[in-house]
Amino acid sequence: MKKSDINPMPAYFDRYIHLTDEVELKEALSISAEELNQLPIDQWKAIGNKVYAPGKWTIKDILQHMIDTERIFAYRALCFARGEAARMPSFDEEEYGRNTNANQRTLEDLIDELKINRASFIAMYQSFTDEMLLRNGLSFKGIYSVLAIGFIIAGHQRWHLNVIQERYSGLAN
Template identity: 30%
Template sequence: MLKRPSHEDYPEYYRGYVGLVPEGDFVSIIEEQQKVMKDLISSISDIQANHRYAPGKWSLKEVFGHIIDTERIMSYRLLRFARGDQTPLAGFNENFFVENAGFDKLSMTDLLEEYMSVRQSTLALVRGLPEESWVRKGIANEKVTSTTALAYIIAGHELHHLNIMKERYLGQ
């Protein structure tokens, strides 16, 4: 069972994300997240998904696309670090990614399909890693991070944005 990473295993700015992840079996947690996200996204129309709660804020589609992009990037980092790669990895500008993604032109069905593929890939990676991979560390965005922390960051990042989607976009 994957243990929660210590604060020394990741940069401080990820503490909020890691702290959102409940205790329990990590794979079960992200499998359940996938079900929750699928149910939520399936209930949102494309018209609702184009909503911006304030001028200059991302649309709900863009928030969802950002979740997908971030998981893809963090999962890639997790793979590299788990395999022992010590090559420092660059950071990314989330706003630049969203601006250039065209998420608002995609349907929620298309975005959900992409999300499901990315999450299934993350699940396959996490399930298949040998135990010794979970203590390995690497450098991303000039900060040392462990593979375990990256897994928790993926889960916590999604929970963070799921809460924003519910509160600011859907009034839940």
């Protein structure tokens, strides 16, 4: 199934979904996994724990956020695929960010965890039927489908990698 099969298009998360290609979900997730193999680790090491503005996350914080978000959305996808009718709780990404030790970890460690997490996410999605992908669930941001979550994760990664490229690359000195 492709992103054009998403119905309804979730209003808040569409900014991530629109960053993905119009391909089958399996391919979108495969592309996102491959993008993780192309990360400019040496450049990021040169940036270290610098931020582009006070109060912003480091690159390591962003990677940890991507890991946390993917885990939460994997849970939501599983719940929706299995027919869960309860509203999924929200999470405070800023609070999560304050309660990590991302900046004490290595970039390699965080990237490895992100890759493992993505492989697990893809394996879960390979088990879903088209019927399961089209199941909708209720979250604090409204109704969206298991299919939408797959594209949200691929697009969320691109969103943050774009932010890093646009706002952090000039800090590598």
